Amino acid sequence: MKINLKALQAEEITEFAENLGQSRYKANQIINWLYKKYASSFTDMTDLSKSFKDILDKKAFISNLKILKVQVSKDGTHKFLFELEDSRTIESVLIPDSDRLTLCISSQVGCAMGCEFCITGSLKLKRNLRAHEIFDQVITVQRLVSENKVRLRQGFYSRKITNIVFMGMGEPLNNLPEVIEAVRKLTGLLGFSKRRITVSTCGIVPGIDELARGRTGVNLAVSLNAVTDAARNKIMPVNKKYPLHKLVQACRKYPLPPGRRITFEYVLLKGINDSMDDAVRLVRLLKGIRAKVNLIPFNEPVKNSGFSKPSEAGVLAFQKVLLDAKIAAIIRKSRGRDISAACGQLGALKWTRAGKPVLPSG
Numbered sequence: 001m002k003i004n005l006k007a008l009q010a011e012e013i014t015e016f017a018e019n020l021g022q023s024r025y026k027a028n029q030i031i032n033w034l035y036k037k038y039a040s041s042f043t044d045m046t047d048l049s050k051s052f053k054d055i056l057d058k059k060a061f062i063s064n065l066k067i068l069k070v071q072v073s074k075d076g077t078h079k080f081l082f083e084l085e086d087s088r089t090i091e092s093v094l095i096p097d098s099d100r101l102t103l104c105i106s107s108q109v110g111c112a113m114g115c116e117f118c119i120t121g122s123l124k125l126k127r128n129l130r131a132h133e134i135f136d137q138v139i140t141v142q143r144l145v146s147e148n149k150v151r152l153r154q155g156f157y158s159r160k161i162t163n164i165v166f167m168g169m170g171e172p173l174n175n176l177p178e179v180i181e182a183v184r185k186l187t188g189l190l191g192f193s194k195r196r197i198t199v200s201t202c203g204i205v206p207g208i209d210e211l212a213r214g215r216t217g218v219n220l221a222v223s224l225n226a227v228t229d230a231a232r233n234k235i236m237p238v239n240k241k242y243p244l245h246k247l248v249q250a251c252r253k254y255p256l257p258p259g260r261r262i263t264f265e266y267v268l269l270k271g272i273n274d275s276m277d278d279a280v281r282l283v284r285l286l287k288g289i290r291a292k293v294n295l296i297p298f299n300e301p302v303k304n305s306g307f308s309k310p311s312e313a314g315v316l317a318f319q320k321v322l323l324d325a326k327i328a329a330i331i332r333k334s335r336g337r338d339i340s341a342a343c344g345q346l347g348a349l350k351w352t353r354a355g356k357p358v359l360p361s362g
């Protein structure tokens, strides 16, 4: 059986080359082609001899994500629809913002967690992604960006993805071994700083502990969205298994390097979690945690979701309670709404091979 080179770590590629009677130098050439020049085939590796490429072709292959569709939002956000080897599809979102170019990547096909405000959750879990399928999202988009094939807005010059967030389809902590392996490749082979990688969870408490034990040094984000168990149980079923006090306890234990904070995502849903009492409870809940809160006013992602948008004044008043308590709280606008690329919208559309969107059948 042929070996997928992208499924190997650097030292394994060296071992593979040495087993073929090749030098460490040749192994480094392959690594360089895969992870510095984003080669998608052996043919791309122009400085390897034809005879070596023939050997490689017999023994190995390079997996690639197939780009089915790229959509561009009015605000410059790009959404990519990728096809995997088993024909399932996943999405990634590229968000240009001032001097940052953030890629939001998926860790699963679908998701089992069933958060009420999220379309991906309604798709149910199809399968976990393998580590190479996770970091291939980064390689594929980075290749398009560096080849100028992604239309970034005028005046935006970065040709390199600067930040990676595991906030696409799936719950990363339900696929932790592959996520950790992907993180190791992103830092070791693609050169990303762990400070610029964020893993987000809906609140899988043992996963938070395990992520801490994995010593990846990545940032942690928690999708919180409610401050009482009663309210959180209604919108995030995970809370029934891991209630708020356990979640907060795990966050308190998470080893944070100096100067780093845990990000708490809070989607404001009118009449559900946006009262002044909720804001005060949030302050109490986060007491003693080095925290930053992203307030995301809900914006109807699909019709008849049953949730509505909070008033602007209400959002500002909620933020003020946090700021007065010296908690960093930023109001975030959802990006890429017009192309269904915002939080909770991924997987909203299935696509025909011809690239025409079709609504999910349910």
Ligand code: SF4
Residues within 6 Å of the ligand: 111, 112, 113, 114, 115, 118, 119, 120, 121, 122, 168, 169, 170, 171, 201, 202, 223, 344
């Ligand atoms: S919000 Fe995240 S964890 Fe919840 S259903 Fe959606 S993808 Fe899954």
